[in-house]
Amino acid sequence: MLIDDNIIDLKINSKIIQISKLFDEIIQCQSAEEAISYFTIHSKELDKLPNLILLDIQMPEMDGFEFLDSYKLLPDEWRTRCQVVMLSSTLDFGDIRKAEANPYVLKLLKKPLIPTELAAVFRANFTITA
Amino acid sequence: MTRSPVKVLYIDDEENNLLAFKASFRRQYEIYTANSAAEGLKVLENLQVEVIIADQKMPLTTGVEFFKSISDTYPDPVRILLTGYTDISALADAINHGDIYRYITKPWNDLELHNSIKNAHDAYRAKIDLRNKVKELEKTNDELNRFIYSISHELRAPLVSVIGIVNLVKMEGLYHSSGEYWELIESCSNKLDYYIQKTLQYYKNNKNLSDRSDINFKKLVDEIIDLYSYTDRDTQFNLNINQPHPFIGDAFRLEVILGNLISNAIKYQKDTEVHKIVDINIDVNLYSAEISITDNGLGILNEHLEKIFTQFFKTKNNKGSGLGLFIVKEALNKINGKISVKSSLNQGTTFKITIPNAN
Numbered sequence: 001m002l003i004d005d006n007i008i009d010l011k012i013n014s015k016i017i018q019i020s021k022l023f024d025e026i027i028q029c030q031s032a033e034e035a036i037s038y039f040t041i042h043s044k045e046l047d048k049l050p051n052l053i054l055l056d057i058q059m060p061e062m063d064g065f066e067f068l069d070s071y072k073l074l075p076d077e078w079r080t081r082c083q084v085v086m087l088s089s090t091l092d093f094g095d096i097r098k099a100e101a102n103p104y105v106l107k108l109l110k111k112p113l114i115p116t117e118l119a120a121v122f123r124a125n126f127t128i129t130a
Numbered sequence: 131m132t133r134s135p136v137k138v139l140y141i142d143d144e145e146n147n148l149l150a151f152k153a154s155f156r157r158q159y160e161i162y163t164a165n166s167a168a169e170g171l172k173v174l175e176n177l178q179v180e181v182i183i184a185d186q187k188m189p190l191t192t193g194v195e196f197f198k199s200i201s202d203t204y205p206d207p208v209r210i211l212l213t214g215y216t217d218i219s220a221l222a223d224a225i226n227h228g229d230i231y232r233y234i235t236k237p238w239n240d241l242e243l244h245n246s247i248k249n250a251h252d253a254y255r256a257k258i259d260l261r262n263k264v265k266e267l268e269k270t271n272d273e274l275n276r277f278i279y280s281i282s283h284e285l286r287a288p289l290v291s292v293i294g295i296v297n298l299v300k301m302e303g304l305y306h307s308s309g310e311y312w313e314l315i316e317s318c319s320n321k322l323d324y325y326i327q328k329t330l331q332y333y334k335n336n337k338n339l340s341d342r343s344d345i346n347f348k349k350l351v352d353e354i355i356d357l358y359s360y361t362d363r364d365t366q367f368n369l370n371i372n373q374p375h376p377f378i379g380d381a382f383r384l385e386v387i388l389g390n391l392i393s394n395a396i397k398y399q400k401d402t403e404v405h406k407i408v409d410i411n412i413d414v415n416l417y418s419a420e421i422s423i424t425d426n427g428l429g430i431l432n433e434h435l436e437k438i439f440t441q442f443f444k445t446k447n448n449k450g451s452g453l454g455l456f457i458v459k460e461a462l463n464k465i466n467g468k469i470s471v472k473s474s475l476n477q478g479t480t481f482k483i484t485i486p487n488a489n
Contacts, residue, residue, distance in 0.1 A: 006287065006291065008288075008291050009287075009291050009294065012291060012294040012295055012298055013294070015298055016294070016297070016298060016301065019298075019301050019302070058283050058287075089283065089286050089287045089290040090282060090283060091282045091286065091327065091330055092279055092282050092283070093334075093382065111287070111290040111291075111294065112290050112291070112293045112294035112297055113294065113297075114297070115297075115301065
């Protein structure tokens with residue numbers, strides 16, 4: 001699942017992921033709220049949950065960190081099936097530290113998304129599901 | 131310019147003194163009186179007094195004790211202590227603990243007291259003015275920080291999207307489909323990104339906050355090499371890092387300094403050189419870290435050596451921005467570091483830096 005308010009980045013990144021062939025399906029959300037409503041709608045269907053969320057930091061209304069606040073309230077079972085990697089072009093130290101310090105964030109990837117970096121995260125965390 | 135009269139609070143247990151004070155000064159000041167510390171406190175609770183005069187010798191609470199008791203709750207009013215007898219220990223106590231502006235003996239001389247109140251009021255104004263200025267500065271600084279933050283995001287995000295598109299073009303095998311246009315777009319975008327990053331480094335460095343973190347040089351250098359060597363896989367790095375002692379320093383600035391120097395060492399190699407080598411030696415002792423970074427690259431012309439640390443200095447055939455070494459120098463200035471450089475053309479360059487250990 002990609003969460004990004006920027007439609008162009010959403011397009012670029014889903015294309016990159018598509019070409020990388022690491023994932024079968026890509027869910028695009030233009031806001032954190034949209035992602036949350038996806039979770040609410042599919043709350044009974046565990047197989048509809050994404051294995052990985054690529055989460056932008058700066059977004060209007062609910063930003064990436066606020067999304068994580070809701071994410072951490074999800075049941076443990078969901079969270080282990082569906083992990084979070086942050087994806088941002090930020091150079092702000094505060095954001096970088098905050099992202100790295102967050103226990104629910106596997107890694108902070110920098111934009112532009114480099115396929116090899118995504119593949120490295122994939123290998124490190126999805127050996128069984130792959 | 132008319133200003134409202136100075137508000138003076140006078141605390142004394144002797145009614146006569148209060149009356150005499152009022153009689154002498156009521157034309158110049160707005161006077162409030164109290165016959166005990168407790169009464170004085172009530173006045174302070176109700177209005178903003180600028181100068182407080184207190185008698186030392188009062189039953190229950192002395193003048194100094196009163197001043198001490200309000201030093202946290204009412205730090206602003208300027209204090210004058212009055213005392214009828216010269217008591218050295220009270221005087222010492224007053225100076226050491228009471229934050230007293232003036233010490234005046236009783237019976238007071240009207241002119242002396244008048245001047246003291248006037249000076250005390252000036253001191254009060256200066257204090258308040260300074261605080262307002264600091265507040266203003268903090269606000270400006272805050273705005274600047276937000277501005278920098280928004281540059282780092284708003285300006286860079288679309289650029290990073292462009293670089294992302296170029297990456298996609300490469301992945302789809304279209305990179306050479308339009309002559310060299312994609313290559314040109316990529317090189318311009320990278321250059322712009324580089325400028326944005328350097329500008330941010332410069333502004334962040336300008337902020338005076340310096341942090342104290344525990345620095346592991348081995349880890350830091352490995353990360354930096356990892357970050358910059360992806361552009362050029364054939365450079366050989368010889369690391370010799372000797373860190374028997376902990377090093378406390380500014381993590382951001384060290385990263386900026388080493389990052390710029392190491393990326394330069396990688397960037398300014400000779401195209402013809404087969405064995406591109408960068409030697410990095412770091413020795414940490416209790417007082418400092420001695421770092422040298424040597425490459426066998428292009429070298430720097432003797433007449434350029436003095437100018438390389440100046441802003442926007444570039445040479446004709448150099449692909450730099452003229453910011454990297456300038457930022458290195460600025461960052462070193464902030465953490466009291468030193469840098470020296472030796473170079474011979476076509477042989478290579480050595481940068482030596484010394485950074486104090488804040489351990």
